[in-house]
Amino acid sequence: MSVAAIGQPVSRVDGPDKVRGTARYAADFTLPGLAHAAVVQATIPQGRITALDDSLARSAAGVIAVISHVNAPRLPYRPFQDRPLVDPQSGDQLRVFQADRVLFNGQPIAVVVAETLEQATLAATLLRVTYTPERAITQFDEARDLLKPPPASASKPTDLGWGDADAAFAVQPLRTDSSVRQPNEFHAAMEPHATVAAWDGDRLTLYDKTQWVDNDRDEIAHVFGIPPEHIRVISPFVGGAFGSALRTWPHVTVAALAARVAGRPVKLVLTRRELFSAVGYRPLTVQRVRLGADREGRLAALIQEASAQTSIYEDYSESVVDAPAMLYATANMRSAYRVVPMNVNSPCPMRAPGTATGVLALETAMDELAEAAGVDPIELRLRNYAETDPHKNLPFSSKSLRQCYALGAEAFGWTNRPPKPASRQEGSQLVGYGMATAVYHTNRAAASARATMLADGTALVQSAASDMGPGTYTAMTQVAAETLGLPVAAVRFELGDSELPKAPVHGGSMTMASVGSAVQAACLALRDKCRSLGGNAEGIEGYRALLGRHGLDRLSADGQAAPGDEARRFSMYAFGAVFAELRIDPELGTLRLPRLLGAYAAGRIVNPTIAHSQCIGGMVGGIGMALTEQGMWDPRFGRVMNASLADYLVPVNADVPKLDALFVEEQDPHVNPLGVKGLAEIALVGVAPAILNAVYNATGRRIRELPVTPDKLLL
Amino acid sequence: MQPFSYSSPADPRVAMAEAAVPGAEVLAGGTDMMQLMKEGQRSPRHVVDINGLPYRGIAVTAEGIRIGALTRLSEAAEDQALRQGWPVVVEALEASASPQVRNLATMGGNLLQRTRCLYFRDWATPCNKRQPGSGCPALDGQNRNNAVFGGSDRCIATHASDLAVALVALDTLVLTEGPNGPRRLPLADLHRLPGDSPQVETVLQPGELITALVIPASAAARRSRYLKLRDRASFEWALVSAAAGIDLDTGGNIREARLAVGGVGTKPWRLPRIEQALIGARLSPEALRPVAELAGEGARPRNGNAFKVELMKRAIVRALLAAGEVT
Numbered sequence A: 001m002s003v004a005a006i007g008q009p010v011s012r013v014d015g016p017d018k019v020r021g022t023a024r025y026a027a028d029f030t031l032p033g034l035a036h037a038a039v040v041q042a043t044i045p046q047g048r049i050t051a052l053d054d055s056l057a058r059s060a061a062g063v064i065a066v067i068s069h070v071n072a073p074r075l076p077y078r079p080f081q082d083r084p085l086v087d088p089q090s091g092d093q094l095r096v097f098q099a100d101r102v103l104f105n106g107q108p109i110a111v112v113v114a115e116t117l118e119q120a121t122l123a124a125t126l127l128r129v130t131y132t133p134e135r136a137i138t139q140f141d142e143a144r145d146l147l148k149p150p151p152a153s154a155s156k157p158t159d160l161g162w163g164d165a166d167a168a169f170a171v172q173p174l175r176t177d178s179s180v181r182q183p184n185e186f187h188a189a190m191e192p193h194a195t196v197a198a199w200d201g202d203r204l205t206l207y208d209k210t211q212w213v214d215n216d217r218d219e220i221a222h223v224f225g226i227p228p229e230h231i232r233v234i235s236p237f238v239g240g241a242f243g244s245a246l247r248t249w250p251h252v253t254v255a256a257l258a259a260r261v262a263g264r265p266v267k268l269v270l271t272r273r274e275l276f277s278a279v280g281y282r283p284l285t286v287q288r289v290r291l292g293a294d295r296e297g298r299l300a301a302l303i304q305e306a307s308a309q310t311s312i313y314e315d316y317s318e319s320v321v322d323a324p325a326m327l328y329a330t331a332n333m334r335s336a337y338r339v340v341p342m343n344v345n346s347p348c349p350m351r352a353p354g355t356a357t358g359v360l361a362l363e364t365a366m367d368e369l370a371e372a373a374g375v376d377p378i379e380l381r382l383r384n385y386a387e388t389d390p391h392k393n394l395p396f397s398s399k400s401l402r403q404c405y406a407l408g409a410e411a412f413g414w415t416n417r418p419p420k421p422a423s424r425q426e427g428s429q430l431v432g433y434g435m436a437t438a439v440y441h442t443n444r445a446a447a448s449a450r451a452t453m454l455a456d457g458t459a460l461v462q463s464a465a466s467d468m469g470p471g472t473y474t475a476m477t478q479v480a481a482e483t484l485g486l487p488v489a490a491v492r493f494e495l496g497d498s499e500l501p502k503a504p505v506h507g508g509s510m511t512m513a514s515v516g517s518a519v520q521a522a523c524l525a526l527r528d529k530c531r532s533l534g535g536n537a538e539g540i541e542g543y544r545a546l547l548g549r550h551g552l553d554r555l556s557a558d559g560q561a562a563p564g565d566e567a568r569r570f571s572m573y574a575f576g577a578v579f580a581e582l583r584i585d586p587e588l589g590t591l592r593l594p595r596l597l598g599a600y601a602a603g604r605i606v607n608p609t610i611a612h613s614q615c616i617g618g619m620v621g622g623i624g625m626a627l628t629e630q631g632m633w634d635p636r637f638g639r640v641m642n643a644s645l646a647d648y649l650v651p652v653n654a655d656v657p658k659l660d661a662l663f664v665e666e667q668d669p670h671v672n673p674l675g676v677k678g679l680a681e682i683a684l685v686g687v688a689p690a691i692l693n694a695v696y697n698a699t700g701r702r703i704r705e706l707p708v709t710p711d712k713l714l715l
Numbered sequence B: 001m002q003p004f005s006y007s008s009p010a011d012p013r014v015a016m017a018e019a020a021v022p023g024a025e026v027l028a029g030g031t032d033m034m035q036l037m038k039e040g041q042r043s044p045r046h047v048v049d050i051n052g053l054p055y056r057g058i059a060v061t062a063e064g065i066r067i068g069a070l071t072r073l074s075e076a077a078e079d080q081a082l083r084q085g086w087p088v089v090v091e092a093l094e095a096s097a098s099p100q101v102r103n104l105a106t107m108g109g110n111l112l113q114r115t116r117c118l119y120f121r122d123w124a125t126p127c128n129k130r131q132p133g134s135g136c137p138a139l140d141g142q143n144r145n146n147a148v149f150g151g152s153d154r155c156i157a158t159h160a161s162d163l164a165v166a167l168v169a170l171d172t173l174v175l176t177e178g179p180n181g182p183r184r185l186p187l188a189d190l191h192r193l194p195g196d197s198p199q200v201e202t203v204l205q206p207g208e209l210i211t212a213l214v215i216p217a218s219a220a221a222r223r224s225r226y227l228k229l230r231d232r233a234s235f236e237w238a239l240v241s242a243a244a245g246i247d248l249d250t251g252g253n254i255r256e257a258r259l260a261v262g263g264v265g266t267k268p269w270r271l272p273r274i275e276q277a278l279i280g281a282r283l284s285p286e287a288l289r290p291v292a293e294l295a296g297e298g299a300r301p302r303n304g305n306a307f308k309v310e311l312m313k314r315a316i317v318r319a320l321l322a323a324g325e326v327t
């Protein structure tokens, strides 16, 4: 029996559990004797703690322990052999309760453990902390004097270039020089970060919100100086993360430390307000792009400069200038990416880290160039179409961007675009269309999986992967079902446990490519094993009979998949084109987005239903970036003042009318055995510039600072 | 959260007596109170849940419409009489919060919700309203949502209620009952300006409860609209809002106008001078704009909210024009 499961619109296999409320997230785990923790965060951005009086807190009802730098056990923080991939690659990580130094407002400085959450929370307010404040760096624009190149890293290029971009720019007949500023943006996932930590002698179990159980285990092993084998991390469900649960943040150490000192299992759930400084965010970034072109708009020079905030203790950097270097053909290119250390907690990847940022600046600049050249924005992009990767000098493994432009433009009705800015008015509203290119690199990493045939003819497939929402459970089940020749309902996929076969980080849009390939390999191995037992068993009945004949209650096979040399031979990216229509009431500054459409080419689409929902979800993130989301920073306190979901505005349904995502069929034999490209980050890329370009088309005004709020649109 | 005792009396006199004890707080829908308690802005020792009191329901009376203080926002918004005779109120309600919040939130509680000033809501910063004498960082900080009218050098917090803006335009009366007996006071007199003591927000006495609201009927109430402008399309308080009600003479000119604005005042902000100046005005953008211009008088904008002055004038014009279209 051959079963086509890949490519089918299978409903989420974890859907019923989520709907019934039986899916268990980190904070849902409870253990006998569980105690509760509340953190105390610093309220100054830089200085020393000169006194910390915890006597009131200690004598409060139910309090089991109060831990701060005064009494915390010294933690080894063993040197890393290699830094975790998901951590900044230089600087010193923040150490929990090891010194009196405060490096940012919101830094954890103590934890209270009590019998109940209410008791812990109350006692945490009873700590009396005295500080000696020091001069803090809290103004980005002042701190830009301090900007420095982040340490060079192959995966995050900073200074790229070829030719002589400055000289070429100077002599071009068409030149644009534009800037864009974006505020820091927060992941604001529904599920707060939470950890339940339980020690059994020198063994630790963590129930945690994480996108990478293996890294969680390794990080805590490094902090506590214990063998990783002594730690088990369990994380079956993640309620959205968007990158905030890639690295292991200090609160996980806080929970483990609290459990150790209290001698009890401890649950720590961060509050919404705490989350804004306890985990990272997309950094405030300022960019300038200069484009030089001939009269037809053919690029001769591209100069892109970006500076972004980082913390004073780590150099967080992201690949802002990577995509701009490969997106268009140009003979001369120069880019510079700099980081600005400030008294903030370290930023971290947020959906399409760096790429969304770099593409924002480039694609709004391309809109300006299209206008300067007097050509349609799509035509301009076609004139500058990169047939090969101009930066890596490699052919693309596949590139269907032309088809994305065509499919998207057709479906959207791009030809109806008002040809001139501010030229179409309907009632009190100005109408504008905008578009932008989307791109995201296709990566994969080594992964492994185990496939087990059970006596009843159903299969269990496992890997230490994660599913923060994109549908890992479902997609892996489909791959396994098709490979084994079983119906989807006869396969169960398990993830989120560090005891399972190793998987890479659930980020960078590479889970499908990496874990999917390993699942396929494990299932192929299992099939071979079954075949070697004789016969051509397929289907539930076939497998059941086979195992029965051999008196087996199970039969397992492991599979691995690792990148080959494809990345050396090809430049690998998913591409897309995003189209937006806006209506702006220039008198009131109100903006409505009736339509947003993305056309994507991302290799093989494993599940069209989930892919579609994944894409429109990413587009909503892009709407937030463009229109509503911003950390409202107060430099006097070094604090984000709108740290709540009432004040940090993510788009609501009313902001998001008609969304559509279309897929260009694409076969890519090079990227990985499954032929899939990532389909997570790309959906956020290009949305903000498409909207900004539409704002210009509607009003004739370039908005150079996100988000586009009514005050910026008042004409 | 500090431990507290809790009671839910059915007898108003018991509730008032309990609520009058220092350290006690009243709980209605709890949609604001629970947030304030969780984040430590309020730390009552005793919580009096008033949901058992007979203050719920809507009735049309000779005076107008009487709405019990415990009536949920969603119930009021669905009331046919209110929709007919006082559309601005329904529109203000429908533009408030979310359906879930409106199912729980009460009419009385809405008027007494605390400000959304970011510093008031974040315990880690100073704030005169939360901690008298600690300072007002909003003056020179993130004050995008703060007020341009009625502020002092101690506080410029906006009164965030949408409902109150609509109600104050329509001369709504607040009925209360307290240890000293019942009172009827104009909604316009319920809230105090911050002055030197921004922590005291209303004229209510300890233990005094709002029992009902009475909104008088009028031609201007019938022909009324609410316009709310904000950063996202729903589920957010107003950057600027305008409640307008008009009565037209036979020539189509304004005979009488009711006008209040939201998002800009430290209390629900009525504009009596503009109401006067509108009498006799034609309902056209050209005729209304010069009058709306007067609304900017006395505004004291700060760096982050200066745009509100112009936005308010435009909102006023739009709201009046929209009211003119009500049939």
Ligand SMILES: Cc1cc2nc3c(=O)[nH]c(=O)nc-3n(C[C@H](O)[C@H](O)[C@H](O)COP(=O)(O)OP(=O)(O)OC[C@H]3O[C@@H](n4cnc5c(N)ncnc54)[C@H](O)[C@@H]3O)c2cc1C
Pocket (backbone or CB within 6 Å): A646, B025, B026, B027, B028, B029, B030, B031, B032, B033, B034, B050, B069, B070, B095, B096, B097, B098, B101, B104, B105, B106, B107, B108, B109, B110, B111, B112, B113, B160, B161, B162, B163, B208, B209, B210, B211, B235, B236, B237, B238
């Ligand atoms: C996410 C969110 C969004 C919101 N958006 C909006 C919005 O857009 N526009 C808007 O106007 N509002 C908005 N609100 C506020 C909401 O409308 C108020 O929280 C609600 O109306 C308060 O009513 P309640 O019954 O829940 O009051 P509670 O929270 O129970 O009480 C609020 C205050 O009123 C006092 N109180 C309550 N009833 C009485 C009474 N009868 N007599 C004396 N004192 C009393 C309480 O002691 C307390 O001090 C929003 C709220 C939330 C949570």
Ligand code: SF4
Pocket (backbone or CB within 6 Å): B115, B117, B118, B119, B120, B126, B127, B128, B129, B130, B135, B136, B137, B138, B139, B146, B154, B155, B156, B157, B198
């Ligand atoms: S405006 Fe009022 S509420 Fe806001 S910080 Fe100042 S005193 Fe506090």
